[in-house]
Amino acid sequence: MEIRLIAADMDGTLLDDEKGIPEENLRAFRACAAQGIEIVPATGRTMRGLPDELRNLPGVHYAILTNGAQVVDLAKNEIIDSCRIPVALAEKIMMMARTSPDEIMYDVYVGGIGYTMPEFYNDVYKYVSSEGLAELVRRTRDTVPDNIAYLKERGQDAEKINMFFRDMDARKRMREELSKLPGILVSSSIPNNLEINAEGADKGGALLRLAARLGIARESTMGFGDGENDLSMIRMAGIGVAMENGHESVKEAADYITKTNNEAGVAKAICHFTGIQI
Structure with a gap:
């Protein structure tokens, strides 16, 4: 069956390690658009984290955001599907980070924006390992004096909570507590973080709901990913493609393993499965 929808994770997948989109990937997407194939960014990021060069590509009409908590119609700037964490539960999760004896940076995503606090924003290098990631965090977060108080005051359910850890044992302990x-x-997108969503908010489910909305069969979808938060999409897509640089669990679940994110592995798999020449 022909491919009609391609969903691609961004960090570690579509983007190279410098957080840029390899030109080969862009050419492949343009060629897909010319054949009427939908291109869907599927990311843990918010709308603010989508690069303009990606949003402005022909064929990019929808985006799966915050790990599937939102599906957005980009042209209308309209949320067409959502699955959020209730305020009280989100507050409880954030308090687990705040009261922990470990050093944990925690953000909450509400209304498509990530909210952090000045002490985290100003010391982001304590929690992230690269200039590119630090810049991304700063560009996609707003600061408030107290993000738990802000969540309660706003009274709006959260799309996601993100935690960064300085110590991997602390990450393991928090994950065990959250499992209760x-x-x-x-889930997780990089080695030292945890991403908490509402049950049902995953990229795979969001992909299938969007495909159904567009009248596209599951068998005609392709999903690309590298991290744990991509697993559901890799498993549920008609063709699940893992990056060579991906987590072992993702590669084990995939139908196909392509080259790394730094080698434009997305474009190479698209050409392999569609016959598109770029």
């Missing part, structure tokens, strides 16, 4: 809470899904 019902109604949430815990």
Whole structure:
């Protein structure tokens, strides 16, 4: 069956390690658009984290954001599907980070924006390992004096909670504690973080709901990813493609393993499965 929708994770997948989009990937996407194939960014980021060069490509009409908590119609700037963490549960999760004896940076995503606090924003290099990631964090977060108080005051359910850890044992302890809470899904996109979504908010489910909305069969979808938060998409897509640089669990679940993110592995797999020449 022909491919009609391609969903691609961004960090570690579509983007190279410098957080740029390899030109080969862009050419492949343009060629897909010319054949009427939908290109869907599928990311843990918010709308603010989508590069303009990606949003402005022909064929990019929708985006799966915050790990599947939102599906957005980009042209209308309209949320067409959502699955959020109730305020009280989000507050409880954030308090677990705040009261922990470990050093944990924690953000909450509400209304498509990530909210952090000045002490984290100003010391982001304590929690991230690269200039590119530090810049991304700063560009995609707003600061508030107290993000838990802000969440309660706003009274709006959260799309996601993100935690960064300086110590991997602390990350392991927090994950064990979070596993005791019902109604949430815990995943990870980089080695030292945890991403908490509502149960049901995953990239795979969002992909299938969007495909159904567009009248596209599951068998005609392709999903690309490298991290744990991509697993559901890799498993549910008609063709699940893992990056060579991906987590072992993702590669084990995939139908196909392509080259690394630094080698434009997305473009290479698209050409392999569609016959597109770029």
